[in-house]
Amino acid sequence: MSDKQLATVAVRKGIESDSQFNAVVPPLYLTTTYGFSQLGDVPTFDYSRSGNPTRNMLGEALAEMEGGAAGVVTNCGTSAINLLATALLGPDDLLIAPHDCYGGTYRLFNSRAEKGDFKVCFVDQTDPLALAEALALRPKLVWVETPSNPLLRIIDIAALCRQSAEAGALVAVDNTFLSPILQQPLALGADFVVHSTTKYINGHSDVLGGVLVSKDPEQGEQIAWWANCIGATGAPFDAYLTLRGLRTLAHRMRGHEENSLAILAFLQQQPLVGHIYHPSQPSHPGHDIALRQQKGFGAMLSFELAGSMEQLETFVRELRCFSLAESLGGTESLICHPASMTHRAMSDEAQQEAGLKPTLLRLSVGLEDPQDLIADLAQAFAKSAEVAV
Known part of the structure; x- marks a missing residue:
């Protein structure tokens, strides 16, 4: 060491x-x-x-x-x-x-x-x-x-x-x-x-x-x-x-994490957001373990959209500061639909057993200004709310 x-x-x-x-x-x-x-x-x-x-x-x-x-x-x-x-x-x-x-x-x-x-x-x-x-x-x-x-x-x-x-x-x-x-x-x-x-x-x-x-x-x-x-x-x-x-990893990780925590706080107030998966939440399984073995919570978070698939599709389509793409960890923010993207190699049965729902979305929070990221999410949620259920 x-x-x-x-x-x-x-x-x-x-x-x-x-x-x-x-x-x-x-x-x-x-x-x-x-x-x-x-x-x-x-x-x-x-x-x-x-x-x-x-x-x-x-x-x-x-x-x-x-x-x-x-x-x-x-x-x-x-x-x-x-x-x-x-x-x-x-x-x-x-x-x-x-x-x-x-x-x-x-x-x-x-x-x-x-x-x-x-x-x-x-x-x-x-x-x-x-x-x-x-x-x-x-x-x-x-x-x-x-x-x-x-x-x-x-x-x-x-x-x-x-x-x-x-x-x-x-x-x-x-x-x-x-x-x-x-x-x-x-x-x-x-x-x-x-x-x-x-x-x-x-x-x-x-x-x-x-x-x-x-x-x-x-x-x-x-x-x-x-x-x-x-x-x-x-x-x-x-x-x-x-x-x-x-060479810039340590500083980038701090910026990524700060942005993700700001977005997490925003998502917790949104009516179209269902369950949120993030280890910083006391209710998250393993939260106490994360506090013990991690030096931070990182910049990845996932949430289930509490609406229809049409609303989910609208939400993703309307985003401008989050690119719909696989991968993660870059300076740019990404949004991913695991069921049809990163985990599509798994059968429907395997996805269900793993707890991956069709309404799940995963965010890789980048290094843009958090105010712009939150504003982008807000306008996409507003457009989704206009879609008839």
Whole structure:
């Protein structure tokens, strides 16, 4: 663990590391291959799929921020998840995953299990009995998503890690929604942390990427070997842009969170807003756990529209400061309809079991002026209220 604050690590990583021209900002290495000094020698870098100075610098920065031993940067978040499954799991191994996880994660685990690559058990990890029954099956890996996407359910990471260790299982936590600025799962007992760096870490909606951080150095080497073997590593230019985005992460997260809390207060007063999902609310399941393991509540929130689908469609259509789009964590505000967008890979039955209703909307609150965001929401609600039910 670094003795520096996380914001300092994010800003300073690689600064003044250029020994050739003394550039303050580290250079971008776009080369695919590297020279060998002589026959028989193996240099630090030989081919950019297996190692690249720019990509390695990003991996080292994220590992340091998460308190891990090694970070492998991949070409997208799903690739990081797939890399972990590939490196750890065989046909007889069981993976436990949350029943309400991100739709792409659900699709990946379910599809690979159907192929016979490993076994998967989707379970409500907030249900102590269901979780205990799943752990009794002696899984190899437990996948955790907290806060969950899109219902922001909270899992007690430390407690689950203790239970998983007793069952002989490793634990991996998707930390995409909070970033290392607001949550550090390895310090709570997890073995791996995964991020879609596409989201808050890059922060500008212009680069796909992922990272898999390992607590144990040997497991980190194993992950890196598999990343090279299957070609999961990210591109140098993407790593360069992501490292640039990382430098402002701490300040962006504060701005995102301030805006989201302002919008939350507004939504709580709207007659067309039904149930709101946000861990800051005392009534939110796991609120006390969030206070204990998180340094903030993040900028994601979801709510159910208390009206018809016609009113929901009108509301979304009338928005001007919220773009209807998938993804999250960029400077711009986004609105998403999980049932038809991010989670459409799940069957209707799976969505229902996970608690995803057709009237659910998810907001990724950006860095626009909160007054403009609230005014935009207000006018869209007003237009929706004019629609006959």
